Amino acid sequence: MNRGLNKVMIIGYLGKDPEMRYTPSGRAVTTFSVAVNRSYVSADGEKKNETEWFNVIAWSSLAEICAQYLTKGERVYVEGRLQSRQWENSEGTQHNSVEIVASEMLILGYRDMDNTEI
Numbered sequence: 001m002n003r004g005l006n007k008v009m010i011i012g013y014l015g016k017d018p019e020m021r022y023t024p025s026g027r028a029v030t031t032f033s034v035a036v037n038r039s040y041v042s043a044d045g046e047k048k049n050e051t052e053w054f055n056v057i058a059w060s061s062l063a064e065i066c067a068q069y070l071t072k073g074e075r076v077y078v079e080g081r082l083q084s085r086q087w088e089n090s091e092g093t094q095h096n097s098v099e100i101v102a103s104e105m106l107i108l109g110y111r112d113m114d115n116t117e118i
Helices: 060-069
Strands: 010-012 019-022 028-041 046-057 075-090 095-109
Touching: 010 095, 019 060, 028 060, 046 060, 046 075, 060 095
Parallel strands: 046 095
Antiparallel strands: 010 028, 010 075, 019 028, 028 046, 075 095
């Protein structure tokens, strides 16, 4: 049997408070964004910082936990899988997105307020 692997692990900071809603069937779903910083030295020796933003979606009991306990600025570990979606808006424009469907979440603490990076 050939098995695939789709697993993502990130550590970063929440960009805003999570948003929770319920599907028509009553299933909880929470979305939030996580900023992950990366530092490196360029070929010319200059220190560079980059921030990558990830959209995260959590379902069911994990969705409720995320909505209840997460707040903007918290440092979190998120584990899950990548999911890509395509949709068309009311004007007929095609949109694509890639998000992390969370299976695990750990709160690691708050951002050091003296650190201006996020």
